[in-house]
Amino acid sequence: MTAEKAAxxxxxxxxxxxxxxxxxxxxxxxxxxxxxxxxxxxxxxxxPIAQSLYLSFTEYSLLEDPVWTGTSNYAKIFTDDATxxxxxxxxxxxxxxxxxxxxxxxxxxxxxxxxxxxxxxxxRTAIYFPSLIGGSIAVAALWRNMFGLDGYINQxxxxxxxxxxxxxxxxxxxxGTLILLNTWQFGSTMVIFLAGLKQVPQELYESASVDGxxxxxxxxxxTLPMLSPVMFxxxxxxxxxxxxxxxxxxxxxxxxxxNSTYMYAMFLYEKAFKHYQMGYASALAWxxxxxxxxxxxxxxxxxxxxxxxxxxxxxxx
Amino acid sequence: xxMTGFTKSLGLTMLAAMLVLSACSGGxxxxxxxENAGTGNGSGESDAPAGDTTLSIMWWGTDARHEAxxxxxxxYTKQNPGVTFKPEFMAWDAFWQKLPTLAASKTITxxxxxxxxxxxxxxxxxxxxxxxxxxxxxxxxxxxxxxLSIDGKLYGIPLSQNAQGLAFNKxxxxxxxxxxxxxxxxxxxxxxxxRDARAKLPEGKYPIGDTSTWDGFNYYQxxxxxxxxxxxxxxxxxxxxxxxxxxxxxYEEFRKDQIVPPAEKASAFLxxxxxxxxxxxxxxxxRGATTGSVGALEQLMPGKVGVVNLPTGPAxxxxxxxxxxxxxxANSKNxxxxxxxxxxxxxxxxxxxxxxxxxxxxxxxxxxAELEPTLEDKDKLGKQIYDLSLDxxxxxxxxxxxxxxxxxxxxxxxxxxxxxxxxxxxxxEKIDKMGKELAAKAGx
Numbered sequence: 001m002t003a004e005k006a007a008x009x010x011x012x013x014x015x016x017x018x019x020x021x022x023x024x025x026x027x028x029x030x031x032x033x034x035x036x037x038x039x040x041x042x043x044x045x046x047x048p049i050a051q052s053l054y055l056s057f058t059e060y061s062l063l064e065d066p067v068w069t070g071t072s073n074y075a076k077i078f079t080d081d082a083t084x085x086x087x088x089x090x091x092x093x094x095x096x097x098x099x100x101x102x103x104x105x106x107x108x109x110x111x112x113x114x115x116x117x118x119x120x121x122x123x124r125t126a127i128y129f130p131s132l133i134g135g136s137i138a139v140a141a142l143w144r145n146m147f148g149l150d151g152y153i154n155q156x157x158x159x160x161x162x163x164x165x166x167x168x169x170x171x172x173x174x175x176g177t178l179i180l181l182n183t184w185q186f187g188s189t190m191v192i193f194l195a196g197l198k199q200v201p202q203e204l205y206e207s208a209s210v211d212g213x214x215x216x217x218x219x220x221x222x223t224l225p226m227l228s229p230v231m232f233x234x235x236x237x238x239x240x241x242x243x244x245x246x247x248x249x250x251x252x253x254x255x256x257x258x259n260s261t262y263m264y265a266m267f268l269y270e271k272a273f274k275h276y277q278m279g280y281a282s283a284l285a286w287x288x289x290x291x292x293x294x295x296x297x298x299x300x301x302x303x304x305x306x307x308x309x310x311x312x313x314x315x316x317x
Numbered sequence: 318x319x320m321t322g323f324t325k326s327l328g329l330t331m332l333a334a335m336l337v338l339s340a341c342s343g344g345x346x347x348x349x350x351x352e353n354a355g356t357g358n359g360s361g362e363s364d365a366p367a368g369d370t371t372l373s374i375m376w377w378g379t380d381a382r383h384e385a386x387x388x389x390x391x392x393y394t395k396q397n398p399g400v401t402f403k404p405e406f407m408a409w410d411a412f413w414q415k416l417p418t419l420a421a422s423k424t425i426t427x428x429x430x431x432x433x434x435x436x437x438x439x440x441x442x443x444x445x446x447x448x449x450x451x452x453x454x455x456x457x458x459x460x461x462x463x464x465l466s467i468d469g470k471l472y473g474i475p476l477s478q479n480a481q482g483l484a485f486n487k488x489x490x491x492x493x494x495x496x497x498x499x500x501x502x503x504x505x506x507x508x509x510x511x512r513d514a515r516a517k518l519p520e521g522k523y524p525i526g527d528t529s530t531w532d533g534f535n536y537y538q539x540x541x542x543x544x545x546x547x548x549x550x551x552x553x554x555x556x557x558x559x560x561x562x563x564x565x566x567x568y569e570e571f572r573k574d575q576i577v578p579p580a581e582k583a584s585a586f587l588x589x590x591x592x593x594x595x596x597x598x599x600x601x602x603x604r605g606a607t608t609g610s611v612g613a614l615e616q617l618m619p620g621k622v623g624v625v626n627l628p629t630g631p632a633x634x635x636x637x638x639x640x641x642x643x644x645x646x647a648n649s650k651n652x653x654x655x656x657x658x659x660x661x662x663x664x665x666x667x668x669x670x671x672x673x674x675x676x677x678x679x680x681x682x683x684x685x686a687e688l689e690p691t692l693e694d695k696d697k698l699g700k701q702i703y704d705l706s707l708d709x710x711x712x713x714x715x716x717x718x719x720x721x722x723x724x725x726x727x728x729x730x731x732x733x734x735x736x737x738x739x740x741x742x743x744x745x746e747k748i749d750k751m752g753k754e755l756a757a758k759a760g761x
Contacts, residue, residue, distance in 0.1 A: 062421040063442035149585045150592060169585035171736060257584040258732045273414050275722040276438075278421070 056282035062272075066279060073283035084284070086259050087267040093175060094263065095242040098182040103234055106186035107227075110193035124194075131187020140251035143181050144168065147252075168253050171260035178248050178261055189234050196230030197223070225308040232307045236299055243292050264288055370654050373403040376430035377412035379613075382675040389668045393661060400654060420444050425646040427655045431473045433640035434715045437550070441718040445472045446645040446652060451660050456681050461639060464712070473642025474659045477609070477677030480626075480637035480710070482702035484606035484614055486596060487623035493517045495524075495602075498625040500705050504537060507628035508567055514602065515576045523601050526586075527577040528568060529731035531724055532714070537564050539711050540630030546752070551717025554756035556749045565734065565741045572735065580735035589613045608703050609641070609677040612695035624698055626706040637703055637710035641676050678703060719759060723751050 031038070056073060060066035077084050113124050133139055146152045147167035154164030167177045204222045213221070224231075246265040249255055255262035255270075268288070272281035376386060383406045390402045405426065407415070413435065419425045425444060439445050449471045453462060457475060465475060483498065490497060495514045502510070507525075514524035528534070535546050537560065544555045571577045578601060587593035588604070595601040597617035606614055606624065615622045627635035643659040645652060662668060669684035674696045679685045692700070716724050730744040 061442060062417040063439070063444055148593065149582060150598075166581040166585050169583075170581045171738075256729070256732065257580070258729050258736060258738065270725075273417055274725075276417055277722075 052282040055279050056286050058279040060279040061276040062278050073280050087262045087264045090262055091264040098179045098242050099238040101183045102186055105183050106190035107193050110190045114197045128187050137251055140248050144252045147177050171257045174253050174261045181248050196227050200226040228307045232303050240292055370400045370651050371403055372651055373426035374428040375405040375426040377407055377409045385672045385675045388671040392667050423648045427649040427651050429644055431642040431644040433713055436473055438718040440467050440472050444647055446647045451656055456664050473644045475639030475680045476641045477680050478703050479608045479640045479677050480703040480706040481607050481635050482624050482626050482706055483603050484611055485603045485623050486621055488621045501629050501709055504628045504630055511576050523578045525603050526595050526601050527583045529728050531727040534564055535714055540632055540634040542632040545714040547717040551759040552756055554752040561745050591617055608699035611698045615695040615698055624702045629709045633709040633711045635706045635710055636713040637706040638713050723755055726751055
């Protein structure tokens with residue numbers, strides 16, 4: 001399934017049939033083939049990651065050399081930084097609402113697009129189309145204009161005699177607007193759901209029909225369990241992605257008004273590149289990493305109770 | 318499917334790690350590479366003046382400025398064959414986001430534009446070359462240079478005269494029978510003018526804008542004869558509580574009486590945006606404008622903009638001085654050529670013609686005299702702000718090194734006051750506490 005393919009790229013798929021003697025040679029060849037990626041990964045990803053861990057224990061203004069300060073960054077973050085607490089709670093709120101909303105919405109769209117109708121490909125393309133421009137700056141700028149005080153949303157509301165609010169300039173509604181934007185960017189999640197739906201064997205539905213199951217019964221007893229690995233994949237990626245939300249907050253609201261949309265990633269970015277505290281920002285990055293890793297592990301632990309893998313003989317518990 | 322749960326979770330955890338850290342990897346990576354790059358420093362000036370030199374140069378600004386500057390660079394190459402340029406230009410925000418990363422990798426361009434709001438930060442961290450030995454006599458007024466010195470040294474060649482004033486919508490003020498503000502008005506007169514104007518304006522229009530940034534109050538505190546909030550390179554921090562309470566209580570009253578727009582409206586404003594600019598959108602009758610920026614406003618509402626200097630107090634008010642400079646990187650390998658170029662930039666007549674007023678009123682009086690007959694209205698407004706501000710002007714106060722986060726905190730705490738989420742006194746306590754901590758850190 002999609003989830004396994006994405007997680008297990010690389011040498012796992014190389015055939016391991018040949019004789020023992022040449023196995024080593026094959027291994028070497030494998031490594032040579034992936035070496036461009038491997039070198040890039042070590043130099044451009046692993047090395048900076050290690051460096052950022054080092055920097056998180058320093059005071060580093062970018063303009064001067066880093067100075068080792070031990071755990072003082074972490075101590076300050078946990079004991080004496082109201083902005084950290086604020087941005088973390090803003091981000092948690094965002095994740096808490098936007099992930100389930102997006103999952104639900106994209107599943108509904110995927111179900112609608114899974115019907116065998118004439119011209120369905122056209123509908124699919126049309127609905128996926130906005131995702132091509134995706135989470136870009138242009139979309140964020142568009143959103144800003146739509147939800148501005150004199151934006152299109154309020155103009156439309158005015159036709160019905162409703163006086164709109166400043167969606168993004170009011171601390172009570174700004175975060176909700178960003179959640180809405182995130183939900184609207186459902187394209188790729190929806191496509192993954194759609195692919196998952198296509199893989200559900202038709203025989204299951206047919207035999208359920210023979211047994212007299214209705215539409216809802218079929219959805220609950222066949223579609224949902226068969227889709228659960230895909231759901232799980234989307235959930236994990238959705239949580240990771242939402243924790244890193246940056247563009248929309250940065251472009252649309254600048255984190256404001258009064259920190260109401262001050263996402264963790266934006267806090268981290270401003271610490272590093274606006275206030276010249278790269279050491280502190282690195283510590284923030286490692287804390288975010290720990291949080292996301294922990295949540296992902298919890299997710300995996302919990303998945304045993306609800307994700308259904310056909311190949312495991314249908315063991316869910 | 319053949320993988321165990323553990324391998325899967327490990328894979329995804331790694332994936333998560335990559336995603337999270339990619340945000341920071343750029344800066345971190347640069348820092349590592351840069352440690353060796355700067356060692357050739359002191360001895361790097363071996364370039365013969367006649368040899369081929371490429372000067373890298375970076376500035377921020379508008380398209381007009383970009384084109385004019387590129388033209389000036391071509392002129393320099395024509396006059397000095399053998400010197401070519403590698404220009405980089407961008408908008409203000411992008412510039413100040415990019416510069417720290419260049420500093421981290423010790424690859425700041427040979428020549429760079431600098432702003433008064435940031436120069437202290439970069440000087441304090443040893444990024445800029447001392448330019449005191451460039452002879453500017455006859456080009457720049459000695460008092461200007463004196464005024465710009467940091468610890469007795471000059472780190473930026475001033476390019477233009479700049480001043481802060483208040484722009485007003487003269488057409489609409491006339492329409493509603495509101496008198497124009499007059500030169501050297503006091504804060505009391507300013508507040509009273511706003512109250513009177515409220516009575517004459519229709520609903521949905523406001524005489525003045527709200528204020529939530531530190532400089533708005535710093536103008537007030539210094540005009541009243543108190544020291545600036547940050548002085549002595551950030552070692553001294555003065556936030557006068559009485560003045561603070563009085564100033565923001567006045568604005569609280571204004572919010573209640575709709576003399577300033579409601580907070581929700583105020584935070585949606587975006588200066589120089591045709592629809593969202595507080596003044597060009599017709600919502601607010603006045604807004605702050607500088608010599609360098611008032612032209613953009615005039616283009617949004619041609620023929621409607623009038624200007625006056627900032628309100629004054631017993632000690633004076635506003636500022637009028639140079640705030641844009643050309644600096645040379647302390648790590649440049651072409652320092653001599655770079656120094657020659659920055660002097661040429663404000664001295665050469667041909668360059669002066671090419672550059673026009675794209676950086677404000679040229680600092681060199683001779684060049685300004687040549688440009689004056691051809692000035693457009695938008696340029697004249699800028700000059701007018703400068704002339705109006707000059708005799709009452711106080712120094713330009715910029716945030717001290719290390720105070721950039723305090724500047725943000727100030728704005729956010731005051732926004733929380735505007736939205737009614739906390740009292741003025743609560744905001745004061747937080748802003749004052751953070752400022753004092755930073756000052757103590759700078760002192761120790």
